[in-house]
Amino acid sequence: MKTLILAEHNGEALNASVYQAVTAAQFWNAPVEILVTGNNTDSIAQQAALIAGVARVIHVKAEYLAHPLAEDVAQIIVDIANEYAVILAAHSSYSRNILPRAAALLDIAMISDVLEIQPNNTYVRAIYAGNIHTSIQSTDRIQLITIHSSNYSAADIITNHAEVAVFQAPAPQQKSRWISETRTLSDRPALSTAKVVISGGRSLGSAETFEQVLSPLAARLNAALGATRAAVDAGYAPNDIQVGQTGVTVAPDLYIAVGVSGATQHTYGMKDSKVVVAINQDPDAPIFQIADYGLVADLFEAIPELTAAIQKN
Amino acid sequence: MKILVAIKRVVDYNIKVRIKPDGSNVDIDGVKMSINPFDENAIEEAVRLKEKGIASEIVVVSLGGAANQDVLRHALAMGADRAILVESDQDLQPLAVSKLLKSLVDREQPALTILGKQAIDDDAGQTGQMLAALLDYPQATFTSTISINGNEVVAIREVDGGTETIGFNLPAVITADLRLNEPRFVKLPNLMMARKKSIETINATDLGVDTKPRLQLLKVSEPPARKSGIKVGSVQELLAKLRAHEGIQL
Ligand SMILES: Cc1cc2nc3c(=O)[nH]c(=O)nc-3n(C[C@H](O)[C@H](O)[C@H](O)COP(=O)(O)OP(=O)(O)OC[C@H]3O[C@@H](n4cnc5c(N)ncnc54)[C@H](O)[C@@H]3O)c2cc1C
Ligand SMILES: Nc1ncnc2c1ncn2[C@@H]1O[C@H](COP(=O)(O)O)[C@@H](O)[C@H]1O
Numbered sequence A: 001m002k003t004l005i006l007a008e009h010n011g012e013a014l015n016a017s018v019y020q021a022v023t024a025a026q027f028w029n030a031p032v033e034i035l036v037t038g039n040n041t042d043s044i045a046q047q048a049a050l051i052a053g054v055a056r057v058i059h060v061k062a063e064y065l066a067h068p069l070a071e072d073v074a075q076i077i078v079d080i081a082n083e084y085a086v087i088l089a090a091h092s093s094y095s096r097n098i099l100p101r102a103a104a105l106l107d108i109a110m111i112s113d114v115l116e117i118q119p120n121n122t123y124v125r126a127i128y129a130g131n132i133h134t135s136i137q138s139t140d141r142i143q144l145i146t147i148h149s150s151n152y153s154a155a156d157i158i159t160n161h162a163e164v165a166v167f168q169a170p171a172p173q174q175k176s177r178w179i180s181e182t183r184t185l186s187d188r189p190a191l192s193t194a195k196v197v198i199s200g201g202r203s204l205g206s207a208e209t210f211e212q213v214l215s216p217l218a219a220r221l222n223a224a225l226g227a228t229r230a231a232v233d234a235g236y237a238p239n240d241i242q243v244g245q246t247g248v249t250v251a252p253d254l255y256i257a258v259g260v261s262g263a264t265q266h267t268y269g270m271k272d273s274k275v276v277v278a279i280n281q282d283p284d285a286p287i288f289q290i291a292d293y294g295l296v297a298d299l300f301e302a303i304p305e306l307t308a309a310i311q312k313n
Numbered sequence B: 001m002k003i004l005v006a007i008k009r010v011v012d013y014n015i016k017v018r019i020k021p022d023g024s025n026v027d028i029d030g031v032k033m034s035i036n037p038f039d040e041n042a043i044e045e046a047v048r049l050k051e052k053g054i055a056s057e058i059v060v061v062s063l064g065g066a067a068n069q070d071v072l073r074h075a076l077a078m079g080a081d082r083a084i085l086v087e088s089d090q091d092l093q094p095l096a097v098s099k100l101l102k103s104l105v106d107r108e109q110p111a112l113t114i115l116g117k118q119a120i121d122d123d124a125g126q127t128g129q130m131l132a133a134l135l136d137y138p139q140a141t142f143t144s145t146i147s148i149n150g151n152e153v154v155a156i157r158e159v160d161g162g163t164e165t166i167g168f169n170l171p172a173v174i175t176a177d178l179r180l181n182e183p184r185f186v187k188l189p190n191l192m193m194a195r196k197k198s199i200e201t202i203n204a205t206d207l208g209v210d211t212k213p214r215l216q217l218l219k220v221s222e223p224p225a226r227k228s229g230i231k232v233g234s235v236q237e238l239l240a241k242l243r244a245h246e247g248i249q250l
Helices: A016-028 A044-049 A070-083 A091-107 A207-219 A227-232 A297-311 B037-051 B067-079 B094-109 B127-135 B188-196 B233-245
Strands: A002-006 A030-039 A054-061 A084-090 A110-118 A122-127 A132-138 A144-146 A161-168 A175-183 A198-199 A224-227 A254-258 A275-280 A295-296 B002-006 B009-011 B034-036 B059-064 B082-089 B112-116 B139-149 B152-159 B162-169 B172-176 B200-203 B213-219 B230-232
Touching: A002 A016, A002 A070, A002 A091, A016 A030, A016 A044, A016 A084, A016 A144, A030 A070, A030 A110, A030 A224, A030 B188, A044 A054, A044 A161, A044 B152, A070 A084, A070 A091, A070 B127, A070 B139, A084 A091, A091 A110, A091 A144, A091 B094, A091 B139, A091 B152, A110 A132, A161 B094, A198 A207, A207 A224, A207 A254, A207 A297, A224 A227, A275 A297, A295 B233, A297 B233, B002 B037, B002 B094, B009 B067, B034 B037, B034 B067, B037 B059, B037 B067, B037 B112, B037 B172, B059 B067, B059 B094, B067 B082, B082 B094, B112 B127, B127 B139, B127 B172, B139 B162, B230 B233
Parallel strands: A002 A030, A002 A084, A030 A054, A054 A161, A084 A144, A110 A144, A198 A224, A198 A254, A254 A275, A275 A295, A295 B230, B002 B059, B002 B112, B059 B082, B082 B200, B112 B172, B139 B172
Antiparallel strands: A110 A122, A122 A132, A132 B213, A175 B162, B009 B034, B139 B152, B152 B162
């Protein structure tokens, strides 16, 4: 039996998480196939075919797939699912929208955000905002899972292509229609893959100060910006950079939490970072319990000082 | 238009759950329980749609033990019209929950069913999508804005990298994100009134749905702790420490 990976892309490039999913898929020692759906996506299918460890790429292309809707992609998965023992994807908003729908159509219990894959269809995953880990075993005929991408390294790129098989797209479901999208434009590296992430909290005070205080440091460190839910709710930062239980999970080499209290809902999304620095004026802030280096200071003094000190170097 | 809202009773988000001494499961005996936060957003949205004259009736449903009555009463106090408890002492996993909810939708025929985007205990984030699949309805997950015009819904969804706007016709399933709205505080008189309302109870086994857990819990454990760090006294000291740390170039 084979393993199927649902690929996510932005029309130009495969998402980095696809490479991580390929690494995770090697656990089963079965041929790995990647499902690419879209319109004008030949080059995306080619990128997928160049990932080490991929046996075949299934390319389903149609005009209506230019903006993939859950109803359509779930049906495509269901149509081919019986050839696979495992169907997996990154735990991104894209897959979280589609895979549970496919799972129910297949009458399969899905397993979300897997931290570790173990023998005998056993998985470790987090519950209660990461406060507890559980080991669960699936009794279903297909293993349908999303993985916690940051726990897996990216598979290599090779030069000899895997086969790309073009499958006929099924008729569109026409249950919902795509109207528009907004993409947060930024010159900074992508949050989920950046080597350095600087996150700001409610204490930044406004959208203007959020940018003013954090962006010079981000520019100097080639860092992505993140935010707490409190900062996002207050309108200081866009929703897609919220780090945490209900936002994005990151695991950079360096995470700098600026005026962040360290609620478990936030730390769920960043506690796998290699080095955590926290700057907070409250010495008892919970963030210090998970920080490698804690500085008790007013961020409005400490951040400019830090930026200037690094710039001098 | 009728709206059905599914609400889960979960450990309050402020509580740090602990493991039972024998390691078999989490210990939630005597722990403060609340409505799953996203489900509060779902109720709030339904109540606002009723206040705008778009919805005519709001039915809330919760699946689980008899204790779930408290979250149903909270929903009634927020403005729901009717409450249904589907009683079960089983570990109800998302697939089973979605099947039970489907039989309620079949019975109640709501135009719109609203769920939370995820339950903060299991963090699965699956039930709404599964329910939409079983009903063969359109789905709008992680929504932060809903506008309804006749039979047409336009929903803004929070997705990685930004937002997406989609349109679809009722009946449909929507899952609520936290930014959908700010749930109202429940006033004491409303809570008193909600206490007097009756809650319809259905036994899950009477719904003829296979709710057997497909996922076996083998064990629970504490996540590996981060090794404790140090406090530094100044920006200079912080920089020196970071520079000494392998792999960090500043
Ligand atoms: C269901 C649910 C899901 C959630 N999901 C998430 C999530 O995904 N991500 C998330 O982040 N949160 C999430 N939250 C919210 C979370 O519980 C916290 O409320 C939030 O993380 C707090 O954000 P904050 O640290 O910016 O604000 P606060 O908790 O208000 O902390 C502000 C901090 O700034 C410090 N400070 C103030 N002024 C200064 C200064 N001048 N210099 C230095 N320090 C200063 C204070 O000492 C304080 O520690 C969720 C909550 C719920 C209920
Ligand atoms: N036992 C339950 N009773 C009522 N609603 C539930 C139950 N479990 C899950 N739900 C609904 O499904 C949503 C998502 O849950 P989950 O898929 O478990 O993350 C919740 O926010 C609720 O709206």
